[in-house]
Amino acid sequence: MNKRKINNARRSPFAAILVIAAGLLVAGGGYAGATAAVAHSTSGSYTQEQVDLGKKLFLSNCASCHGKNAEGTNYGPSLIGVGAASVDFQVGTGRMPGQASGPQLMKKPVQFKQDQIDALAAYVSSLAPGPSVPDEKYLATNGNTTRGGELFRINCAMCHNAVGAGGALTEGKFAPNLKGVEAKHIYEAMVTGPQNMPVFNDANLTPTDKKDIISYLKYIEANPSAGGEELGGLGPVAEGLFLWLFVLGGIVGITIWLGAKSN
Amino acid sequence: MSSKGKSVAKKKASVEAEHEYEGGLAVIAPDAIKDPGLEPHRVRMTDKSPKHEKAAERQVVFLFLLSILGSAFALYAYFAYPLSETDLGSVRNNTLFLGLGITLGLMGIGIGAVHWAKTLMPDAEVSEARHQTRGSEETRARAIEIIELANQESGFTRRKLIRRTLYGALAFFPLPGIIIFGDLGPNPKNTLKHTMWEKGVRLTRDPYGTPIKASDVTIGSVFHVIPEGLSELEHHKLEEKAKAAVLLVRVDPKELNPSKGRENWAYDGIVAYSKICTHVGCPVALYEQHTHHLLCPCHQSTFDLANECAVVFGPASRPLPQLPITVDAEGYLVAQSDFTEPVGPSFWERSA
Incomplete structure (x- = not known):
């Protein structure tokens, strides 16, 4: 009895329209969601003054390698489209401005004040859209550390070591130690893939995944090994x-x- | 020792040497290193001065007392640092202090006993000369006598049929033992040559099994990939994962140099390679975005991803196998087929 009712409903001319509409909605909505996840990049909310100041700082500190319009030269890559996150990471950890060429640009004392870094980020992100500086809510360390640990071991531990102690790569390059690195910089490194690190965009590791990974790293930093002296955790x-x-x-x-x- | 005694000893030694090696082919150096003899006896401080003897006695007593203290501390530590289910740090304190106490308890006894023996017990040196390995003539003759008697009584040489059937029985009895070695493991059959990948299987993220769109994989991205359906497997999940694990990378298509016949194995610069090192099977996943090098952390084999993962350094002998991929109607990345060669290290039955 009931079955026949459904069968009748299925034959109704509206059924086809309904099915098509539902299909379109799911496919289109899903696609929109997915593309939004990949292109998670806004020019941010920087003021024109910041952009202007950033341009001045850029011309006097960065342009010799990256070109007057950030178009790149033989000595440094183009910065068009690298986004504010990249600037905030590279300048905020002292890797940029580079001190000497070598297998890898080293971390060193930060050369700019945070407002100057913001201005540089404002200028670079005004050139073309790119990954922006992460939202504060993804930098809190109250994520799921178990999940973060699993994701870290699958995606990061092969280079950075299971407890983030870092490790060697080819020809003098290395994956740095993650202890004591600011949550913001860890997030930005995942989004932008600095130097030889690959990119982990938001379609691969969602902002929540990244938050969980940061929570895991901060957890093991705060909780020393239960087995006693770690000897650097180097294995x-x-x-x-x-x-x-x-x-x-x-x-x-x-x-x-x-x-x-x-x- | 008088000179006469010396020469007698010398003569005796040379006679012995002649006796032992006569007729042999070995060349014996005539002036082998002389036996330096025993070291002159050195009198210990504890034998010379009663003050030192008393001190040594006190040291031994101290060590034994330390042992008592250590054992008592171990008992105390067991209760003072209990294991707690909520605090992992409690394991450290529990094992550390319990272990220190037990160590003191045992080391105190051991070191004390050795110290006692070395300083206070008699220290007279005693040397025991080695005897010859060869038995005396009487022993040898008696042994032969016994064997002959046994042969006579059992009739081992006389009763040929018994002897030969016994040989036969001895030859046959180990055979069942050899045949059951076959049960040591199942024959791997074809499992080393095939993985879960086949035409149309979606590439999914490790560990959650969510499918990947080609548009998700931006240039410079790395995805750690397992085949769709792996997480739902009920048996041999880890074995399948160990064979099918794949690294997905997107590079600028202009940087790839595919060989003839492999031009369409990549999708718009997205390439998928087996993560299992062809040397001894470690997971190769240390990817460098700009050099396109993939490094194996175990023995530093380095593969050039831009050149079909050719080996550029290290002990691996073959490139990493490439998984041919494409996209399905919904834009998700899928495999075109299984790997075209066995993944991982060499094995006996591998054809190439």
Whole structure:
């Protein structure tokens, strides 16, 4: 009885229209959502004054390598479209302005004040849209640390080590230690992929995923290893060296003492 | 020792040497290193001065007292630093202090006992000469006698049929033992040559299994990929993951150099490579965005992603296998087929 009712409804001329409408809504809505996630990039809410100040700072500090219009030269890449997040990370961690060329640009004391960094970010993001500086709500460390740990081990730990202690890459490059890095900079690094780090855009790791990862890193930073001294958390090399030198050395010492005659 | 005694000893030694090696082919150096003999006896301080003896006695007593203290501390630590389910740090204190107490308890006894023996017990050196390995003539003759008697009584040489059937039985009894070695593991059959990937299987994110749109993968992005349906597997999930794990990367299509026949294995600069190192199977996922190098953390094999993951450094002997990919009607990335060669390290039955 009931079945027949449904069958009748299915044959109604409105049914086809309804199905098509529902399909369009789901597909279109989903696509809009997905593209919005990838192009998570706004020019931010910077003032024109900030842009002007940023341009001045850029011309006097950055243009020699990145070009007068940030179009890039042989000494530095184009900054068009890299976004405010990239500027905030590179200048905010002291990697930029670069000190010397080498396998990797090193972290060093920050050269600008935060408002100057903001002005530079304002200028660069005014050139073309790119990833913006993350919203404060994704930088809190109250995310799901278990989930963050799982995502970190899958996406980050191969280079940065399971506890974020960092590790070596090819030809003198390395993945830096993540201890003591500001939540904002960790987020920006994931979004922009500085130097040889790959990009983890919001379609791959959503802002919530990133928040969970940051929460995990901050959690292990605040909670030292339950197993005692970590020896830097660097794994078998450091721990093996300790065993070979000190533990085996101690055993050899005891053996010598056992066999020696008393004075 | 008088000179006469010396020469007698020398003569005796040379006679012995002649006796032992006569007729042999070995070349014996005539002036082998002389036996330095025993070191002169050195009198210990504890034997010379009663003051030192008293001190040594006190040291041993101190060590034994330390041991008592250590064991008592271990008992105390067990109750003073209880394990707590909510505080992981409690494990550290519990094991550290309990361990320190037990160590003191045992080391105190051990070191004390050795110190006692070394300083206070008699220190007379005793040397025990080695005896010859070869038995005396009488022992040898007696042994042969026993064997012959046994042979006579059992009739081992006389009763040929018994002897031969016994040989047969001894030859056959290990065979069942050998045949059951076959149960040590299932034959891997074809499982090393195939993975879960096949035509139309979607590429999904590790670990949540959500599908990936080509548009999600921006240039410089890296996705850690598992085949669709892996999470729903009830059996052998880890085995399948260990074979099918893939790294998805997008680079500027102009930077890729595909060889003939592999031009359409990538989708608009998106390439998928097996994450299992061809050396010994570690996960290769240390990707450098600008050099396009993929580094294996175990033995530093380096693969050039722009050149079909050719080995540019390290012990790996083959490039990482590439997974041919394309997009389906909904824009999701899917596999064109399984890998065209076995993934991971070499194995005996691997053809190439």
